Amino acid sequence: MALLELRDVSAAYGSIQILHGVSLHVEPGEVVAVIGPNGAGKSTTFKVIMGFITHLGGDIVFNGKSLVGQRPNRVLGFGLGYVPQGRVVFGQMTVRENLQMGAYLERDKAKIQQAMDYVFSLFPRLGERPRQMAGTMSGGEQQMLAMGRALMMHPRMMMLDEPSLGLSPRFVDEVFDKVGALARGGLTVMLVEQNAARALEISDRAYVLELGRNRFEGTGGELLANPEVRRMYLGGHGGDR
Amino acid sequence: MAHDGIALDVRDLRKAFGGVRAVDGCSFAVPRGKISGLIGPNGSGKTTTFNLLTGVVSPDAGRVLYRGEDVAGLKPFQVFHRGITRTFQITRVFREMTVFENMLSVTSLAVPDRAVRARAEELLALVNLTHLRGEYGGRLSYGQQKLLEFARALMTDPDLILLDEPAAGVNRTLLQHLLDHIHRLQERGKTILIVEHDMNVIMNHCERIFVMDYGVKIAEGPPDEIRRDERVIDAYFGRRRQP
Numbered sequence: 001m002a003l004l005e006l007r008d009v010s011a012a013y014g015s016i017q018i019l020h021g022v023s024l025h026v027e028p029g030e031v032v033a034v035i036g037p038n039g040a041g042k043s044t045t046f047k048v049i050m051g052f053i054t055h056l057g058g059d060i061v062f063n064g065k066s067l068v069g070q071r072p073n074r075v076l077g078f079g080l081g082y083v084p085q086g087r088v089v090f091g092q093m094t095v096r097e098n099l100q101m102g103a104y105l106e107r108d109k110a111k112i113q114q115a116m117d118y119v120f121s122l123f124p125r126l127g128e129r130p131r132q133m134a135g136t137m138s139g140g141e142q143q144m145l146a147m148g149r150a151l152m153m154h155p156r157m158m159m160l161d162e163p164s165l166g167l168s169p170r171f172v173d174e175v176f177d178k179v180g181a182l183a184r185g186g187l188t189v190m191l192v193e194q195n196a197a198r199a200l201e202i203s204d205r206a207y208v209l210e211l212g213r214n215r216f217e218g219t220g221g222e223l224l225a226n227p228e229v230r231r232m233y234l235g236g237h238g239g240d241r
Numbered sequence: 242m243a244h245d246g247i248a249l250d251v252r253d254l255r256k257a258f259g260g261v262r263a264v265d266g267c268s269f270a271v272p273r274g275k276i277s278g279l280i281g282p283n284g285s286g287k288t289t290t291f292n293l294l295t296g297v298v299s300p301d302a303g304r305v306l307y308r309g310e311d312v313a314g315l316k317p318f319q320v321f322h323r324g325i326t327r328t329f330q331i332t333r334v335f336r337e338m339t340v341f342e343n344m345l346s347v348t349s350l351a352v353p354d355r356a357v358r359a360r361a362e363e364l365l366a367l368v369n370l371t372h373l374r375g376e377y378g379g380r381l382s383y384g385q386q387k388l389l390e391f392a393r394a395l396m397t398d399p400d401l402i403l404l405d406e407p408a409a410g411v412n413r414t415l416l417q418h419l420l421d422h423i424h425r426l427q428e429r430g431k432t433i434l435i436v437e438h439d440m441n442v443i444m445n446h447c448e449r450i451f452v453m454d455y456g457v458k459i460a461e462g463p464p465d466e467i468r469r470d471e472r473v474i475d476a477y478f479g480r481r482r483q484p
Contacts, residue, residue, distance in 0.1 A: 038283070176482075229478075233477040234444070
């Protein structure tokens with residue numbers, strides 16, 4: 001059974017409808033990418049799953065539970081971690097405090113410490129400076145911190161929105177390495193990426209969205225080899241505009 | 242050096258924010274009297290370039306030649322008075338002025354004369370906002386604010402019009418209307434430069450396209466060439482890991 005399934009999901013920002021019936025599924029242990037040109041609805045898909053924006057229709061089921069109408073803190077409690085776009089860390093808080101914020105639903109101090117030890121083992125650079133202010137870290141380090149924070153609740157699945165956006169090439173490599181390491185450790189991962197080539201390389205499967213609808217799907221390798229997928233990034237779905 | 246066919250000559254423009262070189266030696270020449278497009282993936286430096294061309298941000302280096310004068314580093318109002326105007330990706334209408342007052346706000350007359358008011362009415366009609374002329378700017382939808390900004394940008398009859406994402410958030414019918422008008426401006430000899438993510442707008446309406454990636458121009462040409470250019474496709478689609 002799929003860990004996450006979306007069936008014919010529509011969603012809007014206020015009065016502007018962005019998703020027009022998106023369907024996808026993620027099996028346990030998979031790495032699934034969602035790609036597509038600007039305005040495809042990639043980040044919106046994540047936001048409607050998390051309950052941040054208006055859900056207009058369709059089913060969203062995670063681990064047997066419907067997420068429709070759930071608030072983000074509830075979704076988080078169900079075991080779905082989310083790393084938003086743009087390295088959103090608490091700049092005026094230390095690394096340790098940021099990680100503690102990630103575990104705010106957890107009461108058990110021992111469990112929080114255990115989770116923090118795990119995050120520090122995964123991202124040694126965070127472990128070396130738990131008292132550094134997050135705002136003074138480099139972009140790549142902040143991305144690691146945002147990922148670490150999402151891991152503090154021991155999620156079954158993690159959704160990463162544009163993890164490589166705005167990072168230097170060296171950190172892009174590092175971020176994708178970490179995603180690979182998390183997946184090998186058994187975490188189910190879904191990521192949205194503008195760098196489609198890199199995302200497809202590390203993904204078992206991927207969905208290509210365009211203007212809020214499913215356009216292609218397949219294995220990472222299949223989509224990398226499909227010239228139509230490359231071409232659609234420069235338009236050409238006709239239209240009179 | 243004056244060049245008849247060039248409206249705006251951008252030479253080796255540079256701007257860094259902290260350690261990030263947003264625009265890193267960018268050069269291009271906007272052809273006079275045509276509709277051109279400036280495209281590139283997220284974070285490639287398009288909007289910073291627009292900000293440099295219009296005085297919103299001062300360049301660290303480089304020149305922007307307009308009618309034989311270097312306008313790089315001038316204040317926004319100085320650039321505006323030379324006949325260059327723009328719209329913004331995030332609209333900047335005056336929220337606590339009415340639609341009509343927004344239109345008049347860009348004129349230098351304390352008491353706008355009949356011709357100015359007539360022009361404002363005409364432009365509002367053009368973007369289908371006449372029925373909202375007495376409404377506060379802040380109460381318009383995002384799409385309506387974009388149309389108001391576009392109409393306001395035309396109040397001073399500028400020669401060079403820079404449009405930052407005109408299509409985003411505007412419904413298809415109004416967008417078609419707006420594009421028709423952009424073509425009419427071009428037919429009247431105006432120069433238009435558009436930053437836009439909607440590739441169909443760019444490919445169907447621009448004669449010449451400049452493509453930026455990592456703060457530099459990586460390609461330039463007509464739509465058919467740009468669409469097939471592997472460097473451009475790579476910039477958008479990403480590149481596989483380098484060994």
